[in-house]
Amino acid sequence: MSRTASTFRNRAAPRGLRLALAALLSLFLIGCSEAASNNRAVFVLLDISNGYAQEREKVQQLSAYLLSELGAGDSLAVAFIDNSSFTERNIIAQTTFDARPSVVGQQKRAVLGKLQSFMEGFETPSYHSDITGGILLGRDFLHGTNAERQHLFVLSDLHEDLPPELNRDMALDLAGIRVVALNVLRQRGDNNDPGAYHERLASWKARVEEDGGRWQVINELERLPRRVALR
């Protein structure tokens, strides 16, 4: 009997030790593991086609807001929509902010500098506007960041005018992405037929939502902080 008890004690002690070690290891792993990514990723599309190029200054206002809101670990890219938007050359600036605040400041200045250079060097608006290509470019960037919250801001009149050689008849696959159409200008034709404007917005909304995204329209940039919670 006493032998059994002592055997039990001998076995119980290592078991208890093992349990304690396992608990400590679990705590250590929980403590040291990276929590699920709670970063943000933002992709800004600027339409530089004929009907919208005059609104390009808005992108600076939007960028200033985004740069002040985004922080360490977040990603930001700014691209323009022209005749063919699904190319790397369309990206004006892109960055993922460093974990150190001092480096983040430098990165923000670099993004701002590239944007200002683009604005200063802009001369000719594009003839066509490949909005779908831009959205596909933004989707690839946003999915690549693996951020928890992904926003795609589109500064455009949403009037797509594709060159004949481009094939954009495909699914957008915008799962987890919030698409925010900003400053959607009414075109001259919309004045004659206001229904066309709403029809255009509705068709984009349907397309985005069918492809898994969420759709939002904000025409006044001042309302952006209240309508879109980046934090």
Place this chain on the structure above:
Amino acid sequence: MFSDILTIWSDSPALSLAIWLVIAITLLYAGRPHAHQLLRNTGRAFYRSLRLAGAGVRQLESRVSQRNRDVLLAAGREEAESAIEREFARVAEIVERDLGQYPVLHRRLNETLEKIETDYHNSIENKPMPPAWQELMDTIGNLPTSGDPAVNSILENIRDVVQKSHDETLEAYQSDINERHGILKGMRPDWRNLGQTMGKVHETITGLDERSRSIDRQMAEYERMRNSDDEAVNTLMASSLKQFFISSLVLTIAVFGAIVNFHLIAMPMSEMVGGTSSIGPMAASDVAALVIIMVEITMGLFLLESLRVTHLFPVIARLNDRMRRYLMIASLVILVIFAGIESSLAYLRDMLAADQAALAQQLTGEATGGTEFGWIPAMGQMLLGFILPFALAFVGIPLESFVHSLRTVLGAVTLGVLRALRVTLRVTGGLANHLCAMLINLYDLLIMVPLSIERMVRYRMENRAAAQAEASEPAPETQEQAPRKRSRKRAEPAAAETQADADDLPLTTQEA
């Protein structure tokens, strides 16, 4: 469903309802004794159960109260013992410092006294007063001159010699007087020295007297605690509560200081550990900042413990002096290093804040310009970063008071909760009993019609029986029955009183 049941007797709801009422009242009347019994027993059961629970709570309350009292007295005794020990140590210090040199002092006093005595003797060994030369001179002067020049010459010579002797004696006497004055003058420093020495002795004796009075006072307090005097318990309780509130206040201030410290180093900490990683729901930089503050507080605790200011860790108190000194030096060095780190972090914070402000200005398109006095907040933050760790290091003192007084406060709170629970149980039991009594009356109110009929029938039957009894039996027996009826009537209110007073029933031995 309800309407179907309601109109089961007749299509007219009123008639059907009346029938239902009659049935219900009849049933209630038939079940009256059982219903009364049920309600009465239920009320009693509630009342007794809750009262029993109340008695249990009361016992627990008295145990907790006794325990609190014991703990309080033990803590007070310990404190008084240490205070008395401290007083004795002070007395020993005074005795060692002042009276330890008493033999030297005594020798010095003796020497001074001997010297004074010698001087005194020297001063009283005076030369004899000069004889009455003047009288002799007058006598010689008054001698009648016979006109003999020889006699005159002799007399003149005698006068001169006497005059000369007088002058010499007077001069010697004056010189002696001067010498004695000199001796007395030389005694003055010795007198002064004697006075100062005696003053020192007086001061020491007075200090000892005050200490002894303080010890007497504390001994009396200690005696009261040993005798478990209520006054001593109340005093200790008040003192403990005071300590609790004061230490809570100081700890609250320390918490605010720690929050300020946290905000001072949390942002620049992300420069060291990164701003993107997180531990659980908190950012890693925040956790790192908190850890630094906690380590500083811990080092402060160790420092105070090794200095024997606080007594939170018996292990440190048991260390020998050498190890304790090592621990003290190690804690202090780590504290200083952390203070330096915090100071540099505070400077980094200022730099980052300035950079962010410049970036914000650049984003909004405003003109950027450096501030002229930007170094002042930077210096302020650096100083704050260096001083706050040392300020937080002293949190051990209020923490110790808080921990010690918390036991008393928790005991008092527990006692209050138990007391409230006991009162609640007793009140609930009494209410349940009264509620059941009220329900019995309400039950009778519902069936008042058949009850009235019953009373009427019983009255008539009793009257008839009484009339028959009067007719068949002699008068004295009738007179004997009257008091019996009265006694029954008297007994009924007594039973009612018993029921009404059920709330105040004493507990049986088993319940207690």
